[in-house]
Amino acid sequence: MTEPLIELKGVSKSFGSHKVLDNVDLTIYRGEALGIIGPSGTGKSTILRIMAGLLAPDEGEIYVQGVRRDGLIEDGGDPVGIGMVFQQAALFDSLTVEENVGFLLYQNSKLPRSRIRELVKEKLEMVGLPGITNLYPAELSGGMRKRVSFARAIMSNPDNPSETPEVLLYDEPTAGLDPIASTVIEDLIRYLQSAQGVCGTYAVVTHQDSTIRRTSDRLVFLYEGKVQWQGTVSEIDSTEHPLIRQFISGNVHGPIQVAG
Template identity: 55%
Template sequence: MDNTVLEENVLDTREHGPQAVGAGSGGCSFLYKHHLKKSICISGKGSCSSFRSPPRFLVDDDQNARRFRKIISACKCMALPKDFTPTKFTGSHETEDLSVGKELEDESDVLIECRNIYKSFGEKQILRGVSFKIRLGEAVGIIGPSGTGKSTILKIMAGLLVPDKGEVLIRGRRRHGLISDEEISGLRIGLVFQSAALFDSLTVRENVGFLLYENSTMPEDQIAELVTETLAAIGLKGVEDRMPSELSGGMKKRVALARSLIFDTTKDTVEPEVLLFDEPTAGLDPIASTVVEDLIRSVHMKGEDALGKPGKIASYVVVTHQHSTIRRAVDRLLFLHEGKIVWQGMTHEFTSSSNPIVQQVKIY
């Protein structure tokens, strides 16, 4: 049906009454996928009777969808049924629900939300309007070619970088500036750096317990005990007194993971945590990679340390290039390309995507 004719028909209905339009017994030119009950036209010159088996009205773009709603509201005889659902056709086989009465999406489980994030360094534009949500219980992977802003978005989420434009919301509250500028309660965010980023001059015990030594009132012997428990939970026992130079690459990654897991157990309430992993298996051999991937899954699923105390790992985000990490440690993927998210969906849907950019990457 031509939208211009449709609009003219409504004008005719308002000016001359419903009988002026020759669609249906009451003159209604709109075709619903529902049966319309009898109602009075605002022209006051007649009423619109029910008509049977009407075809569905097709809304082919956003502009026409808006026009459709305006046209409908112009004539009370065309009042939308409560469960009416117009359909926007976005392609030959893809549709998007444009239900007018659609309930708002539940946002109660959104832990971190990035809205229209832009970031540049000098003249180089890195992120160009990135938007996504991390929900409770999710295991999310961010993939894409090198230099597309994957690590940058992690640091923005962690509060180590400030976006040039856009918003970062932590449990619904907007964060202004860096994490050091503002404390937002309700969520802990841990970041495991790509190179582990251990302090070379400190022992493993001092590295893992660094946050507690610097920012808690816990006695040192209690911190040391907690460090031992946390290391044991990720398969590292008896390494507390070693220096980082004495550790293998995989061990360094696990020590960095332990440092992100540890928390002050003397607090009355412990906030849930979102862990951010930047290339956690980069540079590791296949066996060491498998160990780290399994650890990432285990701390998320169990949420406990060696003694059964709650770790409260609510969700995690992994930036990676490795196919094994994607397969073993990720449920949902965000594909970042040239500073934009060009595809997102479940991991098993990735290889079947028709997106030409996504097709350049194969996961076996």
């Protein structure tokens, strides 16, 4: 097995009396495409936020490239960069596409504005969106907003290569998109994994069958706060595990309890 980049050991998280994650062990290895699947409300987005250092667990340990993380990402940098693409794109409505994509560089770097604009254009071209730097998020389709958020997530500072993302975390990247727009996003996720100078490791949370099959190599199935099954994408059609069979078929009858 290749090098572990992110490791969660015995991670638990509760919100009030509701235990979302219960003693979860999970590892992302360098160069892999990990899919995190399961019914709604089973902690998939929570686990991404913990990996990204945006949320602290109640119990357990997080290691990034073998170094234990204490606190949140803002409390001390990780040894590798981690970028996150949020479900709703999370763009600033009052800022242009250029200002959104280059936001961290404008805020935290000493690069001249002309250089940041060049880097923004480069990233937008990588996600297939040239010539839109002066537009605002309200002027973009849902799929375009998602791609702008991808460009922001892969933005790097040439003066500080250690900040370049080596892992991308995608939270429901195709949610709310039509099948064609979803295919564009799925292809883009794979393209960015193979593109030179862009991180080659990612985890994607998704419910969508096409996204599971087209963007993931290894799968982790979460239910009731625990990892219930792990396997390859090809195994989801052959396993007899009752949770996977029900989830993939969409059957309302089975061990997964359907919310009323």
